[in-house]
Amino acid sequence: MELFAVEGLPEVRPGDDLAALIGERVDLRPDDVVCVASTVVSKAEGRQADLADFPAGERAREIAAQIADLAGEEKDPRFAQAVLEESEELVLESPFLLAVTHFGHTTVNAGIDRSNVPDADLLLLPEDPTASAERIRAGLADALGVATDGSGGNDASDGGPGDDAPAVVVTDTSGRPFRQGQRAVALGWAGIPAARDWRGEHDRDGREMGVTVQAVVDELAGAANLVTGEGDGGTPVAVVRDFAFGDHAGHDDLYRDPDQDLVRQALREWTYESETT
Amino acid sequence: MELFAVEGLPEVRPGDDLAALIGERVDLRPDDVVCVASTVVSKAEGRQADLADFPAGERAREIAAQIADLAGEEKDPRFAQAVLEESEELVLESPFLLAVTHFGHTTVNAGIDRSNVPDADLLLLPEDPTASAERIRAGLADALGVATDGSGGNDASDGGPGDDAPAVVVTDTSGRPFRQGQRAVALGWAGIPAARDWRGEHDRDGREMGVTVQAVVDELAGAANLVTGEGDGGTPVAVVRDFAFGDHAGHDDLYRDPDQDLVRQALREWTYESETT
Numbered sequence: 001m002e003l004f005a006v007e008g009l010p011e012v013r014p015g016d017d018l019a020a021l022i023g024e025r026v027d028l029r030p031d032d033v034v035c036v037a038s039t040v041v042s043k044a045e046g047r048q049a050d051l052a053d054f055p056a057g058e059r060a061r062e063i064a065a066q067i068a069d070l071a072g073e074e075k076d077p078r079f080a081q082a083v084l085e086e087s088e089e090l091v092l093e094s095p096f097l098l099a100v101t102h103f104g105h106t107t108v109n110a111g112i113d114r115s116n117v118p119d120a121d122l123l124l125l126p127e128d129p130t131a132s133a134e135r136i137r138a139g140l141a142d143a144l145g146v147a148t149d150g151s152g153g154n155d156a157s158d159g160g161p162g163d164d165a166p167a168v169v170v171t172d173t174s175g176r177p178f179r180q181g182q183r184a185v186a187l188g189w190a191g192i193p194a195a196r197d198w199r200g201e202h203d204r205d206g207r208e209m210g211v212t213v214q215a216v217v218d219e220l221a222g223a224a225n226l227v228t229g230e231g232d233g234g235t236p237v238a239v240v241r242d243f244a245f246g247d248h249a250g251h252d253d254l255y256r257d258p259d260q261d262l263v264r265q266a267l268r269e270w271t272y273e274s275e276t277t
Numbered sequence: 278m279e280l281f282a283v284e285g286l287p288e289v290r291p292g293d294d295l296a297a298l299i300g301e302r303v304d305l306r307p308d309d310v311v312c313v314a315s316t317v318v319s320k321a322e323g324r325q326a327d328l329a330d331f332p333a334g335e336r337a338r339e340i341a342a343q344i345a346d347l348a349g350e351e352k353d354p355r356f357a358q359a360v361l362e363e364s365e366e367l368v369l370e371s372p373f374l375l376a377v378t379h380f381g382h383t384t385v386n387a388g389i390d391r392s393n394v395p396d397a398d399l400l401l402l403p404e405d406p407t408a409s410a411e412r413i414r415a416g417l418a419d420a421l422g423v424a425t426d427g428s429g430g431n432d433a434s435d436g437g438p439g440d441d442a443p444a445v446v447v448t449d450t451s452g453r454p455f456r457q458g459q460r461a462v463a464l465g466w467a468g469i470p471a472a473r474d475w476r477g478e479h480d481r482d483g484r485e486m487g488v489t490v491q492a493v494v495d496e497l498a499g500a501a502n503l504v505t506g507e508g509d510g511g512t513p514v515a516v517v518r519d520f521a522f523g524d525h526a527g528h529d530d531l532y533r534d535p536d537q538d539l540v541r542q543a544l545r546e547w548t549y550e551s552e553t554t
Contacts, residue, residue, distance in 0.1 A: 001280045001504050092539070106455035173491070177454050177540035178383035180530050181472045181492030183499075185456070195458045214450070215458030216503060222460075223500035226493060226520055227278050243503055253457050262369070263454035263540060266547035272539065 001244075003227045006237040011118070014046035019139020022237055028144060032166040033243055035224035036136060037236035038187055039113060041126045041170050048120035054081040063093050070272060071095035079112070079122075086110035086124055089258070091267040098267065103128055104255030105187055106264070107174045129170040129188025137190040141165035166239075167191030171221035177263065184225035186217035186254065193250025201248070213251055278521075280504045283514040288395070291323035296416025299514055305421060309443040310520055312501035313413060314513035315464055316390060318403045318447050325397035331358040340370050347549060348372035356389070356399075363387035363401055366535070368544040375544065380405055381532030382464055383541070384451045406447040406465025414467040418442035443516075444468030448498035454540065461502035463494035463531065470494075470527025478525070490528055 006026050012018065018040060028034065042048075056064070056077035063084075064077040071094055083097045084090070087110045092098035099110040111125040126132045146164035170188040175181070186194065196214040224238035258264055283303050289295065295317060305311065319325075333341070333354035340361075341354040348371055360374045361367070364387045369375035376387040388402040403409045423441035447465040452458070463471065473491040501515035535541055 003278045003280075003500075095539075178533055178538060179462070179492065179495065180533055181490040181495070181528070183492045183495050213458040214502070215456065215460045218456065218458070218460050219499035219503050222496035223280075223503065225491070226496050226500065251458070256455055256457050261455060262372070262549065263544065266543045267540065270543035270546060 002241040003223055004239055004241075005227045005235040006239060007235060009040070009235060009237060012040040012043040012236075014044065014048065016044045017139060018044045019136045019143060022136075023140055023143035026239060028140060028166050028239065029241065030144075030146060030164045030166060031242070033169060033192060033220055033240040034136070034140065034166050035169045035171050035184075035221055035228075035238045035240065036133075037228065038111070038125055038129060038170050038172040039123060040236040041129070041132045041136070042113075042123050045126055045132065047124040047126060048117060049082065049122045049124055051076060051078040051082070051121045054078045054085065056081045057084075060084055063090075063097070067094045067096070079109075082112055082122060082124070083110045086112060091264050092270075092272070094272050100258075100264075101125060103130070103187070105172075105174075105185075106255075107172070111172055111174070125172065125187065126170065130190065131188070133168040133170045133188040133190035136170075137165055137168040140168070165191060169217050169220055169224075171224060173225065184218075184221040186215075186221045189217045192217065192220075192245060193252055194254040195251040196245065197249035197251040199249075215254060216245065217254065279518040280500055281516055281518075282504045282512040283516060284512060286317070286512060286514060289317040289320040289513075291320065291325065293321045294416060295321045296413045296420055299413075300417055300420035303516060305417060305443050305516065306518065307421075307423060307441045307443060308519070310446060310469060310497055310517040311413070311417065311443050312446045312448050312498055312505075312515045312517065313410075314505065315388070315402055315406060315447050315449040316400060317513040318406070318409045318413070319390075319400050322403055322409065324401040324403060325394060326359065326399045326401055328353060328355040328359070328398045331355045331362065333358045334361075337361055340367075340374070344371045344373070356386075359389055359399060359401070360387045363389060368541050369547075369549070371549050377535075377541075378402060380407070380464070382449075382451075382462075383532075384449070388449055388451070402449065402464065403447065407467065408465070410445040410447045410465040410467035413447075414442055414445040417445070442468060446494050446497050446501075448501060450502065461495075461498040463492075463498045466494045469497075469522060470529055471531040472528040473522065474526040474528040476526075492531060493522065494531065 008025055060081035061077045063080040064075040067073055067075045083099055087099035088102050089100045097109050100106045101110050113123040117123040168190045169186045171184045172187050173182045173184050194217045196216050199212045220240055228235050228238045285302055286298055337358035338354045340357040341352045344350055344352045360376055364376035365379050366377045374386050377383045378387050390400040394400040445467045446463045448461045449464050450459045450461050471494045473493050476489045497517055505512050505515045
């Protein structure tokens with residue numbers, strides 16, 4: 001398996017055709033997986049925003065006041081309003097905002113980015129990253145003159161990236177409980193199932209596998225992040241070549257069902273208390 | 278960057294010299310990163326165990342009874358005892374055991390494996406995976422006839438894998454909150470810092486980076502897991518070639534400080550209640 005960054009992409013602007021920008025710069029193969037940072041997807045989709053777009057309602061003002069009180073951090077109530085509008089649920093309001101986006105991803109500040117945004121205060125995550133991945137994949141298929149399977153490719157029933165167009169994974173970096181630091185995860189995907197489903201498969205000694213569902217799109221996103229980097233020398237797109245999904249069942253439920261997510265339940269019922277109060 | 282699995286490793290037995298087994302099968306280069314599944318590290322280190330080795334104490338019996346009661350699952354009290362002995366803390370006792378190992382990793386059942394273990398009931402995680410990584414790395418250096426930096430290589434101050442011996446990452450697969458499925462993570466590492474520290478670096482527009490600490494060893498572990506697979510055709514070792522850590526500061530604190538881990542705090546204070554009770 002080989003990974004390389006796609007070099008020479010220009011600064012992406014609203015309305016840009018990402019698939020064309022990528023397709024012009026790399027000779028893609030049908031079984032490639034193209035990992036695209038959500039920042040450039042958001043920029044192409046016009047998800048730049050300003051704080052003035054989010055006049056703070058009462059709950060946003062309360063949250064900002066609570067964070068200032070408990071965590072001693074000044075939070076612009078308009079930023080809290082933006083997070084509220086981008087979220088289905090806040091699982092934690094202080095000392096920071098941990099939010100579940102409308103598409104199911106749990107992350108700090110609903111993934112709203114305050115760096116990397118020229119000419120705007122904020123960059124929101126793509127509204128529907130799997131739809132974004134499907135659009136980019138269709139664009140790549142057009143550029144290559146090949147067909148997708150028509151379903152947008154995000155269909156686990158075919159068991160892997162077997163169509164004629166490269167798979168696409170829209171990525172973001174995110175922190176996580178228990179472990180320091182951030183790593184890339186997949187927000188949306190097309191042309192590849194989110195996970196390998198090992199259930200019912202057996203190890204060398206005939207015992208059922210300990211690993212049951214392997215979140216391959218997250219591992220692809222993380223692998224891509226090793227070659228893209230960020231910042232001055234950063235490139236937002238990487239290609240994974242010769243990845244074999246293999247002969248496994250596919251699985252597309254990457255985001256936990258809220259009612260089966262114990263950590264989410266625990267956080268809902270928990271209130272942060274500052275050590276100084 | 279290129280990744281490939283090391284083919285042809287035999288079933289690993291207690292006392293086997295993993296570095297020699299790997300070194301005989303692949304022409305390693307000094308800047309390779311060798312990712313080794315903790316299962317084979319544990320097997321070489323004799324971490325096989327039987328349930329009979331863990332006579333259940335009172336707390337283990339209580340935990341097993343509680344899990345049976347709340348989750349309707351029969352849990353062998355000796356297994357609960359094994360988890361207790363392998364843990365520094367249980368952050369959740371039911372409906373499943375979420376434990377922090379003595380070396381700081383938070384995972385279900387303290388990572389004790391009930392598959393993949395011929396001639397034993399259980400396979401415990403390595404006692405100190407970073408020490409394991411250092412030993413394997415020293416063995417690889419011997420096999421290659423090169424030197425490590427003497428510190429075992431797990432020294433972030435040198436900023437990356439710049440010594441003469443390949444870096445080593447000991448990996449495991451683990452579930453995680455908020456997202457379905459498992460992905461590989463690093464348990465221990467040598468010859469490479471755990472993370473790239475971007476703090477103080479700036480993006481293209483001169484703004485401070487949104488990503489501050491990138492857990493590269495976790496991303497390396499996940500990338501390796503894409504080529505190793507598990508089960509019948511599985512191979513426990515993969516090599517990452519031409520990964521460039523780059524000119525960033527290093528950071529070795531992969532496991533969160535318990536007092537700064539809000540999710541751990543929330544889980545400590547939370548009690549699972551079955552919907553049927």
